[in-house]
Amino acid sequence: MTLTEMGKAAKQAAAVLAQAGPKKDMALRAIAKTLEDHQEKLLAANAADLAAAEKAGMRPALLDRLRLTPERITGMAKGVREVAAQEDPIGQVIEGGVRPNGLEIRRVRVPIGVIGIIFEARPNVAADAAALCLKAGNAVLLRGGKEAIESNRACVELMRAAVASAGLPQDSIQLVQDTSRASAAEMMGLTGYLDVLIPRGGRGLIQSVVENARVPVIQTGAGNCHVYVDESADIAMAADIIDNAKTSRPSVCNAIETILIHRNIAEKALPVIGARLLKKKVELRGCAVTREILGNCVVPATEADWDTEYDDLILAVKVVDSMEDALRHIAQYSTGHSECIVTRSYENARRFQQEVDSAAVYVNASTRFTDGGEFGLGAEIGISTQKLHARGPMGVRQLTSSKFLVLGSGQVR
Incomplete structure (x- = not known):
């Protein structure tokens, strides 16, 4: 036919x-x-x-x-x-x-x-x-x-x-x-x-x-999704969310492809988060600051990495100087699917949800929830x-x- x-x-x-x-x-x-x-x-x-x-x-x-x-x-x-x-x-x-x-x-x-x-x-x-x-x-x-x-x-x-x-x-x-x-x-x-x-x-x-x-x-479907770890974030919570959002099913569109970490928390947060991801055999592609903190286990990131939906156990990592930098990065590279902030700050959470222009914007929860069943819509x-x-x-x-x-x-x- x-x-x-x-x-x-x-x-x-x-x-x-x-x-x-x-x-x-x-x-x-x-x-x-x-x-x-x-x-x-x-x-x-x-x-x-x-x-x-x-x-x-x-x-x-x-x-x-x-x-x-x-x-x-x-x-x-x-x-x-x-x-x-x-x-x-x-x-x-x-x-x-x-x-x-x-x-x-x-x-x-x-x-x-x-x-x-x-x-x-x-x-x-x-x-x-x-x-x-x-x-x-x-x-x-x-x-x-x-x-x-x-x-x-x-x-x-x-x-x-x-x-x-x-x-x-x-x-x-x-x-x-x-x-x-x-x-x-x-x-x-x-x-x-x-x-x-x-x-x-x-x-x-x-x-x-x-x-x-x-x-x-x-x-x-196109899902270049981000998690931003704010300077006030609970580090253990951030590690849990990032681990789930990347490794539970890396090939789906609601899996994350980039994490952004505030400089003021990077030295404490990156070793914890990196250890969790490396244990799951995630390849990390990081900026210069990320490599200074985590060492040679991190592959140098290129410009293309910020724009790539890997659909695999690969994650780009960037240390940012401020929330403004994180918002600018997301605005430039996001596909408008799902983004998350991990923070204890009500004001930063509110600002993130207001300013990020994506279909689903999370505070302190994995992007893997962007799903018709999880949102109560049945299948999607x-x-x-x-x-x-x-x-x-x-x-x-x-x-x-x-x-x-x-x-x-x-x-x-």
């Missing part, structure tokens, strides 16, 4: 989904059950992807992002059920009232229509994206990377059968089988069929979509780093649009 044919089928499915009501939840519960009941099929498909990726020399952190386990599949199913349990956003009244001329005006939530997702080697994204789009009444075209093609095929095949068993069109969920650049380029130009395109992956993928797409785009389709329509974790409500319903009694203008 060509992408144009898939787009046409998705449009037809979206028209049904917009009026599907409770059938959507039936389909979602069926998806969750079939994912659990067919774990062996998913794991076998994923094993083929992993073998190919290892042969191709994929880095361990990215292999971890690609890997499915029984626990992760159970988590995928749990996420789908949580989406099913949420209130249906379609038809919700956002605002409304009666005008002086008697017109009754309500703004209500409606589906966006057909959503395209281009994503990299994260097979769980297929289930998350499909569930969220379905709940919001949208059809979805999924285009994953070649590294996860077998996993994605198995997952989408199972989900399509589950959706059909609930009486909804199986073309509500479709997978683009071609993983070449040509298929991605074609999706970017699928005007008339795609209502919005969401890239989920590294900075290179996102930039390519933003620069080349002719359909509307929501930017997600991505972390939006733009400022229009949606920002931060994109749950069900962020995948809707709105329209005005106007009730008159013969009014003319």
